[in-house]
Amino acid sequence: AGAPAPDEAGLRAVLEESVGLGAPGAMARFEGPGGVVEETVGERALGSGQPMDTRAQFRVGSVTKTFSAVVLLQLVGEGAAGLDDAVNDHLPGLLPDDRITLRHVLSHRSGLYDYSNDMFARTVPGFEAVRHEVFTLRELVDLSTAQPPTVEPGSAYAYSNANFVVAGLLIEHLTGQSLADAYQERVIGPLGLHGTAYVHPAATFPGAHVNGHLTPDEAGAPLVDSTEQTASWAQSAGAMISTPEDLNRFLEALLGGELLGAGELSEMLSFAPTDGTGTRHYGLGLRRYDLSCDLSVFGHTGTVQGYYTYAFATEDGARSLAATANTSNNGTVNTALGETLEAAFCGARPP
Numbered sequence: 001a002g003a004p005a006p007d008e009a010g011l012r013a014v015l016e017e018s019v020g021l022g023a024p025g026a027m028a029r030f031e032g033p034g035g036v037v038e039e040t041v042g043e044r045a046l047g048s049g050q051p052m053d054t055r056a057q058f059r060v061g062s063v064t065k066t067f068s069a070v071v072l073l074q075l076v077g078e079g080a081a082g083l084d085d086a087v088n089d090h091l092p093g094l095l096p097d098d099r100i101t102l103r104h105v106l107s108h109r110s111g112l113y114d115y116s117n118d119m120f121a122r123t124v125p126g127f128e129a130v131r132h133e134v135f136t137l138r139e140l141v142d143l144s145t146a147q148p149p150t151v152e153p154g155s156a157y158a159y160s161n162a163n164f165v166v167a168g169l170l171i172e173h174l175t176g177q178s179l180a181d182a183y184q185e186r187v188i189g190p191l192g193l194h195g196t197a198y199v200h201p202a203a204t205f206p207g208a209h210v211n212g213h214l215t216p217d218e219a220g221a222p223l224v225d226s227t228e229q230t231a232s233w234a235q236s237a238g239a240m241i242s243t244p245e246d247l248n249r250f251l252e253a254l255l256g257g258e259l260l261g262a263g264e265l266s267e268m269l270s271f272a273p274t275d276g277t278g279t280r281h282y283g284l285g286l287r288r289y290d291l292s293c294d295l296s297v298f299g300h301t302g303t304v305q306g307y308y309t310y311a312f313a314t315e316d317g318a319r320s321l322a323a324t325a326n327t328s329n330n331g332t333v334n335t336a337l338g339e340t341l342e343a344a345f346c347g348a349r350p351p
């Protein structure tokens, strides 16, 4: 039997729910054998009267981790490094533990502490303190290694942005290029992702964009416009900007085998559970969500000040969804936005 068509009404209802729960706007773009479905709800910028626009750029947060994993895995495929090499073999003295390998880093099993926990313990003050800062990748790693490890290398999944900052350092070292050039040359250019850019350390968008709105910790406090930010605290772990259409194309190409050799793609798709639900897994820079209709989808979520993103596709890349809401630090919006997966891929929301 063919794949179920997306539940367009259900997709719209979920986006409307996201807006009702506090996002100024939300949008989704689904691409599949039956064509493209786009839904937009609410405003691109609070009070602007400008509608959400699926051609507008937004900050994709940790979907950047998948771009970084692709580039590092391409380098592994080219023989520049091995997944089970120690990071310190390539970057001597970077990490306090010589046992940490590239595979540990890409699967969040290194034990490196996530410096963003402290940085954003208080959401708005933490953001305001760094929004115009420019860090080196090394400075971010040092923030992490100043804290004790969370797990023994390889022993368990422990999510940390520091892992993909290390991945960024490895990419720079192994290519001799800047991250921006490596992403452009190896992914953005070949796929023609004209709405995707790694503009760090610039704080502004090159094109038409969605504004970000950060929800303060204090209930009822007004949203803080977080559109202009260097995202330097995240860089190769979360600073990419893109559009729904480009994220559809990126995941279709990745899972369709256009970006990696079969060996590297299968390594990327080797999953371990991330929690007790049994429906959430992490591979190498890639999440696997198991949906209610007995279908697994593959991609990444993103949370960066002012923006939530879900970008997932079927294993063959034939069906893909990119959804975003222009607020963050609002768990109910994030949970609601995640319901777009069921509507898009299972053809109906869970009962």
Ligand SMILES: C[C@@H](NC(=O)[C@@H](C)NC(=O)CCCC[C@H](NC(=O)C[NH3+])C(=O)[O-])C(=O)O
Pocket (backbone or CB within 6 Å): 060, 061, 062, 063, 116, 120, 121, 122, 123, 124, 126, 161, 214, 234, 237, 238, 300, 301, 302, 303, 304, 305, 306, 307, 328, 329, 330
């Ligand atoms: C979840 C997602 N992770 C990411 O996208 C990375 C880049 N983001 C974070 O680690 C969240 C940083 C705080 C955001 C802030 N929260 C606070 O400040 C909370 N005090 C906010 O919500 O904007 C992933 O890997 O799937």
